[in-house]
Amino acid sequence: MDINERRKRANIYFSRTYRRFKVNSKEQLIYMFALVLPTMLLFLLFYREISKFITILVSRPLSMVLPAGNVKIVSSSFLPVFGGVYHLSLPSVLPSYTEILINLAVTIVLLGVSLYSSKREHKKTPLPIYFSFILIIHLISSIYFLFARSYFPFSSTEYFELYMKQQIVMWFSLIVLAGFVLGVIGFGKMRRRVLLFFILLVYAFIFGIVRYLAFSYIIAVGSSLYMAFLFFALGPLYEFIYFVFFYSIFINREIRYFGYGEGRNDWQWL
């Protein structure tokens, strides 16, 4: 675009009604083939080692609070070609009846408070409904353990196998999703999109370790009673909240760039 065209465009207000961008297929291809696909491939080749690394990392602080020999690292089969995953193996701790009854009582009280809050006129927000959902899951878990404790289907080892497989899937999905959202329908400067991609990966990795540690600590020090609550309430939903959080910061930056900055010239009409 020559300088005259640029000046002319700077004086045209591209109404929001029908404005759009021109597809930059070259950038899309570079983003996908030079960044996303190699990252996917590398992840598939190394997820086994990654799972081993974070399991070792998490096992160290756990070994300090649990009796010697209780924290083990085992592997389970997962994907054909790319192999299995490593995960923790901890002794299963079934909750005592006292622990179950205390949990049941506290959950019922909290659920009552939450449901009451959700009914209050003009004070209603989505949060009490969200808390009610997760409290109901813990209530079901408490009732289950009260009456059918010995039938609970997961040992700690099986639970962490499930957890690790889900974590690997979430990380892989994050790469695919970030690649699609930033590379295919993404807009804005290439360097910012690449930067966001790596920020997401790094954050996902750190978050995954912290959550793994938190889950394993609660289940090891507490009991199997908390497995359902942790799995449903603090599982993949949180993975995706931080994705949306970083993405919204990125979009806000892009809105300023395309609305008021140099990017104004990139809008196409119709």
Place this chain on the structure above:
Amino acid sequence: MVITILKIYIIFIFVLMLIYAVRHAIFAYHRIYKKQRIYYGSIQDSEMPPVTILIPMYNEEQVLEYVLDSLIDSYYPQELMEIIPINDNSTDKTKELLDEYAEKYSFINPIHRQSDLRGKVAALNDALKVARNEIILVFDADYRPSKELIHQLVAAFKDPEAGAVMGRVIPHNAAKNWLTRLLNLERSGGYQADQQARYNLRTVPQYGGTVGGFRKSLVMAEGGFDTRVLAEDTELTFRLFTKGWKVIYANSAECYEEVPENWNVRARQIRRWSRGHNQVMFKYFFPVMFSKHMNAREKLDGLLLLIIYLVPFLFMLGLIDSIILFFLGEIGILTGWWVILFLGAYNSYGNFAPFYEIATAALIDGIKNDVLLLPLLTFNFYFYLWNITLGFFDAVADSVSGRYVHWAKTERFAKSKRQKETTK
């Protein structure tokens, strides 16, 4: 056997989520990168048709002056306009205020209903019987149409295929609080990306019951609107498409509305939408599927649109299903690569789908800063899951009992013009 059914249901939910994710992705991509199909807004015809504007009202003393004054100030020739405010059993000063307007302006002819058959749909039917013109526009009482809006909307009917037209709704109270900001983002995604993309792709843009219009003869051919259906707008959309008519979306025809300012009002609103939409789903699912007038693309989008308020209920069942499977030790439904595909679809692609559509719309609309609230929409997931599910059960009960559905008005928050003057 039971476990197999439970597992198959979870897989069904995975697939459904993936379908909606793809749908949102196509819409977002189409809106941001593809050539836009423009509306007929630029048509300048010396012979614009006469138009009747209907405004259903129930206790609207706070807001009715805004909509009527805006219409009076419209550029559309007053001799071509007939405005019918429909006072539906109001108990406040709506009647007195409307009579004042009727005395001053000959083209404002209010109807004062005292019928037992109350609600927006019945009110519209009564007004259609006395409306003088073929082109009908409808506004809610809290709307504030711009001066060009009537002309913009009426222009669509120069197209002989157009059965209805729908304009774009924008909240004027978006900056009021967090809820209104979130609703502004949702509206932006719904109109700027979703409706415009469906118009681009020639699928099924939706007539929304306000800031829009239709041909009177098409509605009256079946004796007016179905009073047993709460969502007369969605019902009209599918009635028109299944009979070979089109709904035209006018992204440039912007009109300002008031969105709910507290969650309680929003909960009631979304439950009512769900109830009405699901009533239409029961009525039109098979007619859409077997319509001779809709092509495959319209049918696919039409069916996905029809079941959109059923999906949260299905997800709710999916959540219950997965809790049961967890305690049965059967949550590891799939193995190997299927886990990657389905769990990924369920947890990320499906969940994230509406966000990139909203973000795309926010970028086009230039909604800076408020877009940072996007993560909060995640918590709305449960709020909508619950209230839409309740609306679904209402619709089921309506269908089974055949009961008459009362239309509930959305609470208004704006101060009336008179109140504002008194405050000054």
